[in-house]
Amino acid sequence: MSNALPEALVPLMRRAERLEWWSIAWTISVIAVMGAAMGSSQTMKTAWIEDCLSLIPPIVFLVAVRVERWAPTNRFPNGFQRAPSLAFAIAAAALTALGGSLLVNSAMSLFAQEHATIAAIDVFGHELWLGWVMVAAQIYSIVVPLVLGRLKLPLARALNDKTLFTDAQTQKANWMTGIAGIGGVIGIGLGYWWADAVAAGIIALDILNDGLRALRAATAELVDGTPRALDSPKIAEDAAAIDQLLRARFPGAEVRLRETGRIIHAQVIGATPPAQKVDPATYWTGDPERSWRLGQISFVAPEPFEQEPAASASKGNG
């Protein structure tokens, strides 16, 4: 099986890659602005850490699309399509752990009744409360990911790319933490000392949620689960349709589907393979332009298999 990206996806993938490079550049600008305005507020520190963490998915995506294209070798005969999922799972685990740790920090801040100091800065000879600068930085940190997330979402669906989809969803959801952050800073300004720790806690919860969501997306593939939908833990609709079709064509056979990267692999156990080589696309029932999703069908013949008793038990038709 070739590791080349399906022809139809090449321009989309190029666009997604460009978007992720822009995403990294804009995110760095957000990190710089937030870092400059951070002060001693727990809310701002947590929001800044979240902004730093949002660099992980685009970086994983850009590394993944390169690794995915590597040709199979003797030591890795199945290619490297699953390497990105592994990287993504590791990043998701880190995100989850950090979200948990920030949540504990916020709770400790609240418990210790820490009062955040936000004083004034001098702007061209005028005294300005640093909180307003923080609010401006937070607004900037809302707008950038909101726009990027909306641009990435349709591409992620077209490419059926989990990393890109999780990235887009995370960015789209970032506005809520931005609002929480602004609420935290204005809350401090109004004299509610607890607003800082509470807002930081909300942001930490969101980081934890992002981590768990990414972890779920990555682990289903790593344990060879049936392909999942991009936006939920349910079985993907196209996978369910393939499963139904194969069961109908090969009654009594066991059908197993798994996913590596964006490609579905089907295994039909206990069925005699067709005599002639068959294009996997013939088993595709959905939109013909997305037939690239089904990359391979292999058969495990019923015992005893008269034609090739000592040979390999599976036959790849893709």
Place this chain on the structure above:
Amino acid sequence: MRALFPLFFFLLASCGDIPRDPDGSLKRIRRERVLHVGMVEGADLQSIRRADALIAALAKDTGANPAVTRDGQEALLLRLEAGDLDIVVGGRFAEDTPWKTRVTLGPPLASETAAASTLNDHAVTRNGENAWIMLVQREARKVAR
């Protein structure tokens, strides 16, 4: 999360008087006309002059009379943290002082380098009393000039 919207607009609507002190230090000083000052014992003459100038400016701003307590630096800072004092003056701090996180050090009123380390003369306030801190820092910058 959508429930945060009304809260957010409520917060924005009440932005006229920002920042405020969680424990109301500035309002209390103005209302009671008493400014609780901690003066570090053993401070040198220059430090005392700067501290006096700062306290006089703050007293004028707030219309309060200074009530001065003299003691060692650590003892005064602990009382400041507990809310018994509004400001501690005449203290000197290394740049990496652990007090940095526990209290708010104002802009340095003066610096002195000795034995490869710098000691800064700071007016110190409680963390989080942001309106009061802004006033102290504004006056401290004037005194430092």
